């Protein structure tokens with residue numbers, strides 16, 4: 001009797017299915033088509049995009065939105081090199097995804113086959129795991145291994161290349177190792193050293209002016225409830241960054257944003273959760289030198305890096321915050337209530353900063369003040385709108401003003417600062433969460449890097465509200481250039497055409513509008529919402545004004 005056989009591509013699909021992956025993002029190539037055939041059998045959706053960078057960013061975005069690893073499948077050579085930026089972005093953003101790249105047949109190894117490149121060598125420094133699949137029998141096995149590796153320490157991407165003959169060959173089913181769902185990897189949630197938790201509880205019980213920063217890992221660990229319970233029970237003001245934004249809703253008494261520098265200068269206890277001391281934190285230099293600093297992180301290597309700390313705890317943000325709050329509750333006495341004056345002090349700083357900016361947010365100026373645009377967007381967001389920022393200066397403006405209304409509803413590239421993530425994140429967010437509204441603010445420069453994938457949004461019926469803050473420039477770069485070389489030379493290499501992106505949307509089958517009058521921003525956003533289509537509202541903003549963050553050049557300090 002002939003035994004049943006299975007091909008490499010079908011084994012990939014079985015391994016993806018076991019991991020719970022419901023969709024792959026891809027751009028086709030002869031090296032990888034057997035994976036598509038396997039996906040058809042396993043009921044995995046195949047979303048084909050217009051550029052592999054978008055496929056990889058979408059896999060990153062899918063991971064962030066769903067909590068499951070994302071997967072992108074690209075062909076050998078240029079398909080894989082096009083995806084490098086997406087993998088690199090996921091690497092810096094600690095996002096678990098698997099990139100599968102094609103490869104020439106093993107039988108033609110190093111003979112100069114079509115699209116042959118040393119992919120594994122290229123991917124090794126920007127992944128947690130990169131390998132070649134050596135035989136068809138082991139395809140599913142190595143895919144499951146790659147997923148396991150994604151969750152070692154802080155999560156991140158893995159890469160596999162599958163040679164064409166390995167992928168296409170069929171092997172007897174019983175010879176292939178096919179790991180079963182839920183049986184090939186364990187939870188990596190770590191509760192933290194109990195002694196360290198005790199010390200943190202003591203610090204919390206005695207601090208007069210504590211402050212906490214809830215970073216991206218609060219979302220990665222789905223620690224929202226634990227974080228909220230912590231700040232409320234212990235009466236600790238909270239600042240949020242990255243994917244941690246939205247952990248507390250705007251207006252919550254413990255939600256602070258504009259007084260962060262003041263708080264980190266005045267606090268006596270600063271707890272940094274799930275965010276490295278990288279450029280966004282001034283490498284830790286902007287924390288009071290006399291404060292007690294506690295750092296909690298999934299990655300041992302992040303704790304104490306760039307700045308000394310008083311206490312480090314490695315593990316899951318939710319488990320650690322819950323345990324610390326629990327341990328502190330018995331010994332805190334009236335210390336929590338006594339922090340009221342500290343919270344009032346911060347609220348006053350917060351309100352002052354807010355009021356100072358308010359006139360700009362209501363500005364009727366034409367061309368439009370970017371503050372007015374981001375203000376209108378903030379007012380327009382609902383509890384179910386996932387907000388994505390993809391651009392330079394315009395997104396820096398939005399970082400101050402836009403407040404997501406729910407946890408997990410803020411997406412930015414992360415510390416790689418990659419322009420061009422927006423369309424891919426919108427694609428993944430809408431596809432994974434059809435019940436959500438998706439709004440993406442693009443700079444015109446950022447949009448044009450990956451904008452053709454607007455067509456993919458139309459083709460797969462993925463409605464979203466796209467807003468282009470159009471200043472016909474790469475303004476964030478122009479600012480520093482003009483300051484250094486003068487206005488004229490400051491224009492070299494950063495000036496874009498006056499493009500009507502609203503028309504571009506219509507050309508590709510979406511909804512589009514041009515907005516020059518600030519009073520028209522809100523109605524245009526409403527019409528985009530009503531259209532039920534992928535949309536682009538092209539808002540002409542003043543190219544001569546810059547966000548304070550850009551003017552301070554904080555990213556380079």
Ligand SMILES: Cc1ncc(C[n+]2csc(CCOP(=O)(O)OP(=O)(O)O)c2C)c(N)n1
Pocket residue numbers: 390391392393394395417418419420442443444445446447469471473474475476477
């Ligand atoms: C892929 C990539 N290329 C280049 C840069 C450098 N860069 C940072 S901001 C910026 C300007 C972006 O222009 P735009 O999106 O129009 O936003 P604006 O600053 O004009 O508001 C550039 C080119 C980058 N971060 N990522």
Ligand SMILES: [Mg+2]
Pocket residue numbers: 443444445469470471472473474475
């Ligand atoms: Mg621009």
